[in-house]
Amino acid sequence: MTRDELILRTRQLVDEGERLAAQPSLGALQVWLQLSDDLLARAWGSMDRYHLAWLMVGKPKGIVRGRAMTADEEADYVREVASQKIAALRMSLDAVDRQGMPFVGETGGVSPGAPADGATGGTDPSGNAPDRAPDRSGLPADPALTERLAEARRSAEAHRDHGERRAPRPDRMQR
Numbered sequence: 001m002t003r004d005e006l007i008l009r010t011r012q013l014v015d016e017g018e019r020l021a022a023q024p025s026l027g028a029l030q031v032w033l034q035l036s037d038d039l040l041a042r043a044w045g046s047m048d049r050y051h052l053a054w055l056m057v058g059k060p061k062g063i064v065r066g067r068a069m070t071a072d073e074e075a076d077y078v079r080e081v082a083s084q085k086i087a088a089l090r091m092s093l094d095a096v097d098r099q100g101m102p103f104v105g106e107t108g109g110v111s112p113g114a115p116a117d118g119a120t121g122g123t124d125p126s127g128n129a130p131d132r133a134p135d136r137s138g139l140p141a142d143p144a145l146t147e148r149l150a151e152a153r154r155s156a157e158a159h160r161d162h163g164e165r166r167a168p169r170p171d172r173m174q175r
Helices: 003-022 026-044 049-055 071-098 143-158
Strands: none
Touching: 003 026, 003 071, 026 071
């Protein structure tokens, strides 16, 4: 997926979410959530329960338990969940469009500040920014942070064998 495709599809999903909030439908919400989850997973990787809880997506404040929702409660639920997911989609759009962050499924496109004239300063021969993991995005390194990271790696390497058993355990102690 290119950067331009991700931006276009994200904007379409935001627009559809706003329409959904204006005209709530539980069935349409479920389809829209699946489409938006698929796009976000393709661009940023799958989200586990921790990420979703942090984003507060699908965690309405006034949840109804033990009975069917009334039409008004269902509409409120759809609006609330849609507004939460719209916020997550807007964060994604901001990251890829304004901030030019690299994303998992990137196969081309030009990020803001990248040369569009085919110059290859850090780009592939087609002039596109390379597909790199976020920690290898080409951002200038902070020397102090780089040294702290190297020290943490050296310390971890020195303690790598701490989880291994050092002496055999007698049979009577194993239960």
